[in-house]
Amino acid sequence: MSLQPATQDLELLQRRVSAVMAHMNPVVVELGDVFAAAGHQLAIVGGPVRDALLGRVSNDLDFTTSASPDETQALLDTWGDAVWDIGKEFGTIGAKRFVKDGEDIVVEITTYRTDEYDPTSRKPLVAFGDNIEGDLSRRDFTVNAMAIRVPELEFVDPFNGLADLAAGFLRTPIEAEKSFDDDPLRMMRAARFTAQLGFDIEESAFAAIVAMASRIAIVSGERVRDELNKLLLSGDPVRGLTALVDSGLADHVLPELPGMKAASDEHNRHKDVYSHSMTVLQQAIDLETGPEGAVPGPDLLLRLAALLHDIGKPATRKFESNGTVSFHHHELVGAKMTARRLRELKYDKDTVKAVSRLVELHLRFHGYGDGAWTDSAVRRYVTDAGPLLERLHRLTRADCTTRNKNKARRLGAAYDSLEVRISELAAQEELDAIRPDLDGEQIMEILGIKPGRAVGGAYKFLMELRLDEGSIGPEAARERLVAWWAEHSQDFEGTRTYEN
Numbered sequence: 001m002s003l004q005p006a007t008q009d010l011e012l013l014q015r016r017v018s019a020v021m022a023h024m025n026p027v028v029v030e031l032g033d034v035f036a037a038a039g040h041q042l043a044i045v046g047g048p049v050r051d052a053l054l055g056r057v058s059n060d061l062d063f064t065t066s067a068s069p070d071e072t073q074a075l076l077d078t079w080g081d082a083v084w085d086i087g088k089e090f091g092t093i094g095a096k097r098f099v100k101d102g103e104d105i106v107v108e109i110t111t112y113r114t115d116e117y118d119p120t121s122r123k124p125l126v127a128f129g130d131n132i133e134g135d136l137s138r139r140d141f142t143v144n145a146m147a148i149r150v151p152e153l154e155f156v157d158p159f160n161g162l163a164d165l166a167a168g169f170l171r172t173p174i175e176a177e178k179s180f181d182d183d184p185l186r187m188m189r190a191a192r193f194t195a196q197l198g199f200d201i202e203e204s205a206f207a208a209i210v211a212m213a214s215r216i217a218i219v220s221g222e223r224v225r226d227e228l229n230k231l232l233l234s235g236d237p238v239r240g241l242t243a244l245v246d247s248g249l250a251d252h253v254l255p256e257l258p259g260m261k262a263a264s265d266e267h268n269r270h271k272d273v274y275s276h277s278m279t280v281l282q283q284a285i286d287l288e289t290g291p292e293g294a295v296p297g298p299d300l301l302l303r304l305a306a307l308l309h310d311i312g313k314p315a316t317r318k319f320e321s322n323g324t325v326s327f328h329h330h331e332l333v334g335a336k337m338t339a340r341r342l343r344e345l346k347y348d349k350d351t352v353k354a355v356s357r358l359v360e361l362h363l364r365f366h367g368y369g370d371g372a373w374t375d376s377a378v379r380r381y382v383t384d385a386g387p388l389l390e391r392l393h394r395l396t397r398a399d400c401t402t403r404n405k406n407k408a409r410r411l412g413a414a415y416d417s418l419e420v421r422i423s424e425l426a427a428q429e430e431l432d433a434i435r436p437d438l439d440g441e442q443i444m445e446i447l448g449i450k451p452g453r454a455v456g457g458a459y460k461f462l463m464e465l466r467l468d469e470g471s472i473g474p475e476a477a478r479e480r481l482v483a484w485w486a487e488h489s490q491d492f493e494g495t496r497t498y499e500n
């Protein structure tokens, strides 16, 4: 989620610090009192402080403390209505205090850390520290290394995070190489925060990412995926992806993305397939709908599909003898590459299937031309897209980045006409599915007549009845049919009955 414009007035932020402290929830101050009475320090830290200063207040709060995990657990037992210890191995105890619906407070309290990561291992090594500055120094970025002590309400900012927040800078509290060594995922977090907060990565931190990008390989696919999702679901994914590509991180987590830089498109109009893909992603995002709409944003499937729809192009590029470039079947090759990459990133089966399906179908519409599809081709398009149809509409429309206004208008109008055909067919099919309350066999049995014109007439009467009044059930339909027949049987002179 995009929060605020990248740069802010420092004085305004300073005033916000005071305001956040002045409006501190009394239940939180009370928690501080509990820790202070036991001789321990407690402070809100990290994301909630950063977000509060950016004007976004949450009831989920992270704290850091001098108390050991056991001591924290004992103190939380006296304050919370529910306490959990699933993060205890890493020094974290969680608790919830019921206030009222929507205002309950959830806290996670972690003992001061000086956590070192074994550079060769995926698992963090946890070492507890004894002061807040040490804890803050081991955090990823200065904007995440600010704290507010409770109950004292003292702002702790040893690394000038507030100034970086004002300037919109992501800077590491300690030497960047050391910080990224501690946890290489932080390099991806940097890219994610550029997308989420509109910030820039400070020069030396960026240089460290460029130098250390390959270290991301030791991070598990699941953590990389979760970070990529946050980036893609942010307010400005293109910015975050650009940081991933420019820093070289993408070469390791999503190599197909920089891989597209090499392949130029059919018309050589776009600098490369890569920048086309970024434009398509942005256009697809612009076509997402509000909460009530068909594709409420942010939509991960649409965004992944838009980003990856052309990844099959470099592998299928062919220079034709007439001097043009072709990418035959790039949608099929791309769908396979998409599935492979998403599986590697540990996406679940449904996501892999849906995104690769969208990639596979993204070109199908281009056979539509100026409306030449038969009804059965339109039906097949709808069936093949299945539940992805609304996303496919948006992906296909977004995939038009031509600067030729007439061509863009033509394509848009052709797609409009396809959507009209789809709804007309759907309406027709709904009508086709409507049946009278009695079928031909029943009509013949009730009226005692044999197959012939009268059965058709009766069927038509019952169909009209069904359309006018909805379903009235077989009993009522039988009565109405008999009444209708009493009036109309003479219209069907010569009707064969079972008697003759």
Ligand code: CTP
Pocket (backbone or CB within 6 Å): 045, 046, 047, 048, 062, 138, 139, 140, 141, 144, 145, 183, 185, 186, 189
């Ligand atoms: N942190 C860190 N290094 C990481 C992950 C987290 O230093 N690899 C620190 C940061 O100080 C961060 C805090 O732990 O603010 C909480 O982490 P997390 O909840 O993952 O991040 P948030 O900044 O709160 O952002 P989000 O909740 O959007 O992930």
